[in-house]
Amino acid sequence: MNQTLRLVEALIARPSVTPDDGGCQVLIAERLKALGFACETMLFGPEDGHVTNLWACHRGQRPGPTVVLAGHTDVVPTGPLEQWRSDPFVPSHRDGKLFGRGAADMKTSVAAMVVAAEELVQSRPDHAGTVAVLFTSDEEGPSVDGTVRVVQALHARGVRLDCCIVGEPTSVERLGDTIKNGRRGSLSGRLTVKGVQGHVAYPQLARNPIHQLAPALAGLVAIEWDAGNAFFPATTFQISNVHAGTGVGNVIPGTAVVDFNFRFSTESTPEGLKQRLVHVLQTHGLEYDLAWVLGGEPFLTTPGSLSEALTAAIRSETGVSPTLSTTGGTSDGRFIARVCPQVVEFGPVNASIHKIDEHVAVNDIEPLKNIYRRTLEALLK
Numbered sequence: 001m002n003q004t005l006r007l008v009e010a011l012i013a014r015p016s017v018t019p020d021d022g023g024c025q026v027l028i029a030e031r032l033k034a035l036g037f038a039c040e041t042m043l044f045g046p047e048d049g050h051v052t053n054l055w056a057c058h059r060g061q062r063p064g065p066t067v068v069l070a071g072h073t074d075v076v077p078t079g080p081l082e083q084w085r086s087d088p089f090v091p092s093h094r095d096g097k098l099f100g101r102g103a104a105d106m107k108t109s110v111a112a113m114v115v116a117a118e119e120l121v122q123s124r125p126d127h128a129g130t131v132a133v134l135f136t137s138d139e140e141g142p143s144v145d146g147t148v149r150v151v152q153a154l155h156a157r158g159v160r161l162d163c164c165i166v167g168e169p170t171s172v173e174r175l176g177d178t179i180k181n182g183r184r185g186s187l188s189g190r191l192t193v194k195g196v197q198g199h200v201a202y203p204q205l206a207r208n209p210i211h212q213l214a215p216a217l218a219g220l221v222a223i224e225w226d227a228g229n230a231f232f233p234a235t236t237f238q239i240s241n242v243h244a245g246t247g248v249g250n251v252i253p254g255t256a257v258v259d260f261n262f263r264f265s266t267e268s269t270p271e272g273l274k275q276r277l278v279h280v281l282q283t284h285g286l287e288y289d290l291a292w293v294l295g296g297e298p299f300l301t302t303p304g305s306l307s308e309a310l311t312a313a314i315r316s317e318t319g320v321s322p323t324l325s326t327t328g329g330t331s332d333g334r335f336i337a338r339v340c341p342q343v344v345e346f347g348p349v350n351a352s353i354h355k356i357d358e359h360v361a362v363n364d365i366e367p368l369k370n371i372y373r374r375t376l377e378a379l380l381k
Contacts, residue, residue: 002365002366003115003118004111004112004115004365004366004368004369005098005111005362005365005366007031007111007114007115008091008098008103008107008108008111008112008360008365009091009098009100010027011024011027011073011102011107011110011111012089012090012091012098012100012101012102012103012107013089013090013091013100014027014089015089015101016073016074016075016102016137017074017075017076017077017078017101018074018075018076018137018138018139018140018141019045019050019051019052019074019137019138019141019145019146020074020137021052021073021074021137022073024073024107024110024135024137025041025052025053025054025073025135025137028054028056028073028110028114028133028135029041029054029056031114031118032056032058032114032117032118032133035058035118035121035122036058036121037056037057037058037117037121038056038057038058038059039054039055039056040054040055040056041053041054042054042055042149042150042153044145044146044149045138045144045145050145051136051137051138051141051145051146051149052073052136052137053134053135053136053137053138053146053147053149053150054133054134054135054136055132055133055134055150055154056132056133057130057131057132057133058117058121058130058131058132059129059130060126060127060128060129060130060131060380061125061126061127061128062126062127062128062129063128063129064127064128064129064130064379064380065128065129065130065162065163065379065380066129066130066132066159066160066161066162066163067129067130067131067132067162067163067164067165067375067376067379067380068132068133068134068161068163068164068165068336068340069113069116069117069131069132069133069134069164069165069167069372069376070133070134070135070147070164070165070166070167070332070333070336071106071109071110071113071133071134071135071136071139071166071167071168072106072110072135072136072137072138072139072140072146072147072332073107073110073135073136073137074136074137074138074139074140074141075101075102075105075107075140076101076105076140076354078101079356080356083356084356084357085099085357086099086100086357088100088101088358089101091103093362096361096362096363097359097360097361097362098359098360098361098362098365099357099358099359100358100359101358102358103352103358103359103360104169104347104348104349104350104351104352104353104358104359104360105168105169105350105353105354105358106167106168106169106347108347108348108360108364108365108368109167109168109169109347109348109368110135110167111365111369112167112365112368112369112372113133113165113167113369113372114133115369115373116369116370116372116373116376117131117133117372117376119369119373120373120376120377120380124377124380127376127377127380127381128380128381129162129379129380131376131380132161134147134150134164134336136150136332139331139332143332143335146332147332147335147336148332148335151335151336151338151339154339155338155339161336161339161340162340162341162342163305163306163340163341163342163343163379164306164333164336164340164342164343164344165306165310165344165345165346165372165375166331166332166333166336166343166344166345166346167345167346167347168180168331168333168345168346168347168350169347169348169349169350169353170325170328170345170346170347170350171346171347171348171349171350172349172350172351173349174318174320174349175318175320175348175349175361175364175367175368176314176315176317176318176320176322176367176371177320177322177323178322178323178325179307179310179311179314179322179323179324179325179344179345179346180324180325180326180327180328180331180333180344180345180346181231181300181301181302181303181307181324181325181326181344182231182232182298182299182300182301182326183296183298183299183326183328183329183330183331183333183334183345184232184233184235184263184264184265184298184326184327184330185262185263185264185265185268185270185294185295185296185297185298185330185334186261186262186263186264186294186295186296186329186330187261187262187264187270187273187274187292187293187294187295188259188260188261188262188292188293188295189259189260189261189277189290189291189292189293190257190258190259190260190290190291191257191258191260191281191288191289191290192255192256192257192288192289192290193209193212193213193255193256193257193258193286193287193288194209194254194255194287194288194289195207195208195209195210195212195252195253195254195255195256195287196252196254197246197251197252197253197254198251198252199250199251199252200249200250200251200252201250203252206252207252208252208253209244209253209254209255209256210244210253210256212284212285212286213256213258213286215284216280216281216283216284216286217239217258219280219283219284220237220260220277220280221237221239223237223276223280225237225262225264225268225273225276226264226265226267226268227267228265228267229265229266229267231266231300231302231324231326232265232266232267232298232300232326233265233326233327234265235262235263235264235265235267235268235273236262236263236264237260237261237262238260238261238263239258239259239260240259240260240261241257241258241259242256242257242258242259243256243257243258244256244257264298265298265326266298266300270292270294270297274292278290295330296330296334297334298326298334299333299334299337299343300326301337301341301342301343301344303324304342305342305379306342306343306344306375306379307324307342307344309374309375309378309379310322310344310346310371310375312374312378313370313371313372313374313375313378314346314371316374317367317370317371317374318367318371322346331345333345346371347368348360348361348364348365348368349361349364
């Protein structure tokens with residue numbers, strides 16, 4: 001059994017439902033310290049529920065860039081245990097696949113990154129620059145005491161980051177087919193439209209917020225917010241929840257609440273989207289309250305040394321020519337991109353992430369590690 005597979009299994013066997021790390025980072029730090037990595041555990045958040053973060057780096061003997069391998073050791077909850085074919089925290093093999101919570105998102109990437117960094121240091125102790133790993137236990141949760149806090153701390157110290165690979169499961173059909181070189185921003189809102197509650201038989205004595213809201217929503221849905229660009233699809237507006245009514249059929253509700261989200265490209269800004277939405281509400285004469293949550297700004301890494309090295313590594317290891325993409329949700333790459341000029345995401349096939357019986361193809365594990373190692377070798381030669 002190879003080193004990477006053994007480490008993946010050891011990580012899956014440590015229950016680490018967000019924000020609990022489950023001892024994963026202690027295991028990793030012990031391995032890296034033995035090879036001369038300087039390891040630092042950073043704890044943020046309340047003492048009774050702190051988030052565990054690991055920053056570990058190995059400086060080479062010659063000048064060069066700092067290349068970071070980033071990821072998360074926390075996983076999402078399992079869902080109904082009885083629906084799993086095997087215990088989600090007991091690594092299990094069936095049909096050439098490794099099953100367990102976090103197998104694809106993202107303990108396989110974490111293990112592959114650790115072993116790739118180990119192999120680089122062992123085979124090339126005189127490598128240029130610095131190889132580092134940054135792991136958090138707060139990616140699947142609110143993401144307020146994890147990577148974002150580590151990045152802030154490193155920036156305050158004057159630590160320079162030049163390139164970063166985030167091990168998100170980006171492959172779609174086969175390992176290596178997709179690299180994420182950016183992500184759209186996420187802007188969410190909750191709109192509360194105010195009416196006047198009353199009896200449905202006496203509408204003249206009430207004001208139905210649903211009736212007032214409907215044409216405004218139709219207007220918002222019809223807007224083309226932007227056309228996207230060469231790297232990003234067009235910005236989208238989606239309604240996720242609508243709440244109104246008292247639960248009976250003879251009462252006009254007093255309020256209607258709508259949850260919505262923008263996934264936006266670099267062609268739009270949060271402030272611009274807010275202003276355009278408010279203009280529609282005001283045009284329709286609504287009385288309302290509006291609360292906003294900016295989940296993340298968009299980021300983009302245009303093709304350069306990092307994507308070229310990663311692409312070459314993927315081709316050498318798998319024969320696949322990857323596509324650069326910015327689709328999907330947000331990731332911790334949005335925080336790292338604030339201080340690092342080149343950030344991309346790459347990892348295993350994502351078809352089973354967050355699902356019952358999450359899994360990864362066993363035959364993809366060693367090639368993934370080799371891709372990370374080849375990329376490090378090219379950037380730190």
